[in-house]
Amino acid sequence: MSTTTQQMSVIARTEWRLITRNKTVLLSATLMPLAVAGMIAIQGVDQPDAGVGMSAMLIGLFTVLSIYLTVTITAVSRRQDLYLKRLRSGESSDVAIFGGLVIAPAVLCLGQLVVVFAILLAMGLEVPAQPWWLAVAVVGAVAMNLAAAVGTAAITPNPTAAQMSTVPFFFLVIGTLFASPFADNRFMDLTPGGALVTLARLAYEMPTPGAALSAIAGLVVWTAIGWEIAKRYFRWEPRA
Amino acid sequence: MTTTMHDLAISAQDLRCSYGDFEAVRGIDLAVRTGEVFALLGTNGAGKTTTMETLEGHRRADGGSVSLLGHDPYGERAVVRPRVGIMLQESGFAGELTVAETVRMWLALSSAPPAAKGRREATLTAALERVELADRADTRVVQLSGGQKRRLDLVLATINEPDVVFLDEPTTGLDPESRQNTWDLIAGLRRTGATIVLTTHYLEEAEQLADRIAIMHAGRIAVEGTLAELVDDRPTRISFRRPADVTGVDVDRALRTILAPRHLELDARETVHIDVDDAQQALVRLLGWAEDHRHRLEQLTVNQASLSDVFAQIAADRTLQEDFA
Numbered sequence: 001m002s003t004t005t006q007q008m009s010v011i012a013r014t015e016w017r018l019i020t021r022n023k024t025v026l027l028s029a030t031l032m033p034l035a036v037a038g039m040i041a042i043q044g045v046d047q048p049d050a051g052v053g054m055s056a057m058l059i060g061l062f063t064v065l066s067i068y069l070t071v072t073i074t075a076v077s078r079r080q081d082l083y084l085k086r087l088r089s090g091e092s093s094d095v096a097i098f099g100g101l102v103i104a105p106a107v108l109c110l111g112q113l114v115v116v117f118a119i120l121l122a123m124g125l126e127v128p129a130q131p132w133w134l135a136v137a138v139v140g141a142v143a144m145n146l147a148a149a150v151g152t153a154a155i156t157p158n159p160t161a162a163q164m165s166t167v168p169f170f171f172l173v174i175g176t177l178f179a180s181p182f183a184d185n186r187f188m189d190l191t192p193g194g195a196l197v198t199l200a201r202l203a204y205e206m207p208t209p210g211a212a213l214s215a216i217a218g219l220v221v222w223t224a225i226g227w228e229i230a231k232r233y234f235r236w237e238p239r240a
Numbered sequence: 241m242t243t244t245m246h247d248l249a250i251s252a253q254d255l256r257c258s259y260g261d262f263e264a265v266r267g268i269d270l271a272v273r274t275g276e277v278f279a280l281l282g283t284n285g286a287g288k289t290t291t292m293e294t295l296e297g298h299r300r301a302d303g304g305s306v307s308l309l310g311h312d313p314y315g316e317r318a319v320v321r322p323r324v325g326i327m328l329q330e331s332g333f334a335g336e337l338t339v340a341e342t343v344r345m346w347l348a349l350s351s352a353p354p355a356a357k358g359r360r361e362a363t364l365t366a367a368l369e370r371v372e373l374a375d376r377a378d379t380r381v382v383q384l385s386g387g388q389k390r391r392l393d394l395v396l397a398t399i400n401e402p403d404v405v406f407l408d409e410p411t412t413g414l415d416p417e418s419r420q421n422t423w424d425l426i427a428g429l430r431r432t433g434a435t436i437v438l439t440t441h442y443l444e445e446a447e448q449l450a451d452r453i454a455i456m457h458a459g460r461i462a463v464e465g466t467l468a469e470l471v472d473d474r475p476t477r478i479s480f481r482r483p484a485d486v487t488g489v490d491v492d493r494a495l496r497t498i499l500a501p502r503h504l505e506l507d508a509r510e511t512v513h514i515d516v517d518d519a520q521q522a523l524v525r526l527l528g529w530a531e532d533h534r535h536r537l538e539q540l541t542v543n544q545a546s547l548s549d550v551f552a553q554i555a556a557d558r559t560l561q562e563d564f565a
Contacts, residue, residue: 089298
């Protein structure tokens, strides 16, 4: 029997092929890390505490753009085109379909992060003393954005509406990323951006009002919220 | 002929499906025997597609029970889907994939023997040739015509040689030649022993292909049976132009007396229509009357009731019933 993993792999490779055939997506996916690296380079990577701000900002920005927005719009569009229903009319399990849809954007995002961090480290960005906290931040941000994307897709009726329905979470992430350095409050760990800032501070051994446990808990809670909304409201075909 | 549960590929008892407060399917019973072609007909909004999707396992029934190959098609999707082929009413392809890539992906997602790795290319080629899409193998799906997409749909539904095939309006948008080709494919599938459930708006399609037919109206099954069973208790219609040498009133009076028809009318074009149960007896009496009175019956025709008549009558009767309900 075709296993869920095999099915997921087939759907993911198809998604990857569709991404690479879309020249606009391919171009922006390639140019975005380069443009971000370029902008940071202009500001200078050797300023005090630059590593913390840049790491948190890059992880937050890339995951929200390349995963949250991409997966939400992809899921809603594929549903509108009845492509999800088509997949579901075959042998593929729901897990395989979900997994297959999100793997390609997740891999793309991870690739972008690797490229931009490699460029910045080569330009002199400080290497974190405890890099595993950045790895935790990346894994948590990827999981949170995937769940939030599927949750948002669940309550988004069509691709046009996705332009608006993605705004609240997008600004929540970006807003809390910017606000955290100025709001020295441990409860900021429970926000998407605040959790990433705390984990970046831990990576660079910088004092923080937050803590690892509460930051991870913050990311887990947002992941759970997204996943719960998806479980309750996700539909495989457009609303009548 | 008695039918045991063992002979049934699909069954439903008191099946109910709703969209919010609207009950689209209102308690239907269905039994589709293994190896037969079963056509589900109905007016727009009759509940055909909702019924199909519930039988396929796309929707959970809101009431009653459904069995597909002995399993719950919704709760045991993973068990039944490898043995089922589904042609949706609307396509649902990734437009940027080519025809061949679409079929390859479908085969890769399947566990059926024709999808085995070593057989995939041969299966793909044969399937595309069967529906005359071989020359479009490298064309992106977005560039296909509506009819070509329907044919690609049919490929995906049947390529795994399923035991049960659901075809939701398989020939909508096809030209006559492609439609005939599709009918031949469905007939071929039937010869392999597959059970086929199809919905269609083309009554001749059901007449051509189906062993049994159910006609739905307003969420219920109005009639069900073989074509012969459906039309047998319908009257035969005899029609002719009113002879010039007799008035409409006289024709009406005379024929009601000698034929005792179910229905008799003289339409605006001066054509007399008589609906009778025993056409032979009625013809003998009618011709006798004409002979005795030296009337010539121009444009005399005798029409056996057709599926179209059954369909029209159900739609009309039920509409009236609902209007007065």
